[in-house]
Amino acid sequence: MSMLSKGKQKIDVMILNVHLSNSSFVDLLAQAEALNIISLVVCDESNEVVAKKTLNDGAYFYLKKPFDKKIVSYLWQFVLGEKVRKEKAREGSGKHKDHMKVKMISTNNIVGENKESEEKNVSYSKAQNNNIHEARKDVALSGKYTLQRKRGTKGMKQNSEGERQNNVIDKVVRRKDYREWTEDLHATFMQAVRQLGEGRCYPKEILQVMSLPGLTRMQVASHLQKCRRNNWRSPKERKYIRHLSIQRPIVTSHETRSSSFQKFGVMPYPQANVPNQQRNPNQIQRGPEFPFPTHNTNNIFTQGESSIQRQLYRPQFQVQHHNLSIDNSFLSPQTNVSGGIQQHGPLFEMLGLQRLQDSITGNTNFRPDMLLNNGANHSEKNYNFNLNVAQGATYSGSRIVSGTYIGNAIINNYNLNVTADNVTTYSSSAMMSDTYVGNVTINDLRGTNVNASSQQYVGEPIMYGPRNIDVASYDNYVEGSNSNEKENCDAHLNFNNMDNLFQNLGPSSANLPNEQGIEFDQVYFDDQILGLLSANLPNELGSEFDQVYSDNQNLEPPSANLPNEQDNEFDQVYSDDQNLGPSSANLPNEQGNEFDQVYSDD
DNA sequence: TAGCCTATCT
DNA sequence: GAGATAGGCT
Numbered sequence: 001m002s003m004l005s006k007g008k009q010k011i012d013v014m015i016l017n018v019h020l021s022n023s024s025f026v027d028l029l030a031q032a033e034a035l036n037i038i039s040l041v042v043c044d045e046s047n048e049v050v051a052k053k054t055l056n057d058g059a060y061f062y063l064k065k066p067f068d069k070k071i072v073s074y075l076w077q078f079v080l081g082e083k084v085r086k087e088k089a090r091e092g093s094g095k096h097k098d099h100m101k102v103k104m105i106s107t108n109n110i111v112g113e114n115k116e117s118e119e120k121n122v123s124y125s126k127a128q129n130n131n132i133h134e135a136r137k138d139v140a141l142s143g144k145y146t147l148q149r150k151r152g153t154k155g156m157k158q159n160s161e162g163e164r165q166n167n168v169i170d171k172v173v174r175r176k177d178y179r180e181w182t183e184d185l186h187a188t189f190m191q192a193v194r195q196l197g198e199g200r201c202y203p204k205e206i207l208q209v210m211s212l213p214g215l216t217r218m219q220v221a222s223h224l225q226k227c228r229r230n231n232w233r234s235p236k237e238r239k240y241i242r243h244l245s246i247q248r249p250i251v252t253s254h255e256t257r258s259s260s261f262q263k264f265g266v267m268p269y270p271q272a273n274v275p276n277q278q279r280n281p282n283q284i285q286r287g288p289e290f291p292f293p294t295h296n297t298n299n300i301f302t303q304g305e306s307s308i309q310r311q312l313y314r315p316q317f318q319v320q321h322h323n324l325s326i327d328n329s330f331l332s333p334q335t336n337v338s339g340g341i342q343q344h345g346p347l348f349e350m351l352g353l354q355r356l357q358d359s360i361t362g363n364t365n366f367r368p369d370m371l372l373n374n375g376a377n378h379s380e381k382n383y384n385f386n387l388n389v390a391q392g393a394t395y396s397g398s399r400i401v402s403g404t405y406i407g408n409a410i411i412n413n414y415n416l417n418v419t420a421d422n423v424t425t426y427s428s429s430a431m432m433s434d435t436y437v438g439n440v441t442i443n444d445l446r447g448t449n450v451n452a453s454s455q456q457y458v459g460e461p462i463m464y465g466p467r468n469i470d471v472a473s474y475d476n477y478v479e480g481s482n483s484n485e486k487e488n489c490d491a492h493l494n495f496n497n498m499d500n501l502f503q504n505l506g507p508s509s510a511n512l513p514n515e516q517g518i519e520f521d522q523v524y525f526d527d528q529i530l531g532l533l534s535a536n537l538p539n540e541l542g543s544e545f546d547q548v549y550s551d552n553q554n555l556e557p558p559s560a561n562l563p564n565e566q567d568n569e570f571d572q573v574y575s576d577d578q579n580l581g582p583s584s585a586n587l588p589n590e591q592g593n594e595f596d597q598v599y600s601d602d
Numbered sequence: 603t604a605g606c607c608t609a610t611c612t
Numbered sequence: 613g614a615g616a617t618a619g620g621c622t
Binding site: 178179180181218219222223225226231232233238 | 613614615616617
């Protein structure tokens with residue numbers, strides 16, 4: 001201690017022969033540690049408790065007598081190694097602690113190795129490296145890694161793809177397997193998905209169809225999950241989003257998605273809550289007109305939900321403030337599809353369009369994924385979409401504005417005209433969905449004149465998951481052209497007081513009549529809106545009900561009374577983050593069946 | 603055990 | 613936040 005305190009000599013390593021009965025060495029260790037001197041403790045006893053105490057007191061490593069003096073010839077490496085590590089630590093890696101642990105373990109092992117053999121330097125170094133690897137693995141497995149998982153121990157898993165887990169060294173190697181989903185790769189993925197079609201949209205089969213060397217099922221599954229949740233953006237889109245958010249900080253994908261997706265929580269499985277599927281005997285039960293056939297927990301009105309389910313959870317809008325811009329006249333494209341064609345993909349990529357007319361006939365599966373795409377800044381006035389679906393055609397999955405990046409857009413008048421004769425399925429999905437729009441206003445969004453005969457019309461939400469969209473008014477109703485028989489009605493919404501909506505200050509309301517011209521109000525309340533909501537939703541026979549939908553900020557539990565044709569009543573309480581009250585719903589349908597639905601979140 | 607799926611982690 | 617991974621579940 002005297003030598004150390006004088007500091008006249010530069011000391012790198014100190015070997016202490018200690019007697020545990022004399023605890024004075026503890027001070028010496030502390031002093032050595034303060035001076036960055038590596039201390040080797042040699043003593044009579046050897047057990048974990050002693051070793052732990054000694055190491056904790058500042059010893060670099062700990063040996064039991066007899067002391068093998070050969071180790072001295074190696075000590076310089078530890079001094080050097082320590083200097084290197086401290087250099088690295090100064091660079092801010094913050095991994096010094098792990099290194100220390102590695103050292104302790106490896107030095108202990110080194111001693112053992114030396115006891116048993118007359119190893120040369122070369123072999124000794126090799127042993128040391130191995131030990132360090134082992135030590136790192138120990139650190140990882142027993143420490144942060146496994147603790148953070150906080151899950152049960154399923155043990156090491158090894159599947160046919162060689163996806164070994166819980167191995168840090170493998171993790172390093174696996175970094176090479178990081179798969180970025182480029183647009184091309186995603187296109188291949190989507191092609192496979194479409195090729196597989198309904199009900200076969202599983203990772204393994206997608207992988208097989210894609211048949212890309214090196215691609216794993218897990219990667220496909222992960223990507224599939226992203227796509228189902230609409231959480232995947234192509235690199236180009238990501239870049240665009242970044243660009244937008246830099247230019248003008250907006251409610252971007254994270255916040256918007258988390259609010260519009262997460263807060264709705266897990267949708268109940270269709271079968272669990274819809275006892276009477278006869279409502280629409282011809283409809284697709286599993287509903288996967290879009291290639292992702294499963295239920296969806298994050299996306300309230302995702303494609304693939306049954307129409308009944310969607311009807312139960314009719315439009316849920318997120319209305320936020322926006323900027324406006326209006327201009328433009330457009331092209332007049334027309335698409336006619338007939339006879340055994342399966343068509344997908346963007347119908348139209350453009351900066352604006354005025355009129356679009358589709359005619360689809362004859363065993364055609366027509367699935368325009370989007371009509372509007374990739375407009376940076378544009379507006380649409382008087383947007384008309386005239387669709388004729390006839391003769392066994394399947395029209396599905398149309399998303400009028402979907403997956404789209406629109407900087408700023410205005411659609412003043414949106415008219416959807418559908419004529420459907422003798423059609424197998426007309427499944428209209430969201431008009432606007434999953435759209436990244438900087439700012440969009442639709443002043444008059446209406447779907448009109450859905451003339452239907454002998455077809456199955458599966459009305460789906462006109463808008464879901466829109467971001468930053470204002471809807472001034474929206475009409476949509478269905479008329480039976482021939483039989484005067486009304487099919488499942490879709491919504492009829494009027495947002496009459498848009499000023500309130502824009503400012504998110506006041507109550508919003510909507511009138512949604514159905515086939516018999518009954519009206520109801522539905523008010524959807526979201527995070528930012530501070531006012532009250534109320535909804536009266538009558539159904540075919542003139543019953544009325546209130547639906548109150550409440551979200552994060554509401555402090556009182558919502559409630560709803562929803563009678564139906566037979567004057568049945570039920571309450572629906574939808575509760576979110578704060579879980580302030582129980583939720584329950586009894587939702588009878590045309591045949592008077594009843595069921596309970598409880599929809600709960602967080 | 604393989605594989606799907608969701609939640610969680612890196 | 614994209615992609616990987618854990619673990620429940622069938």
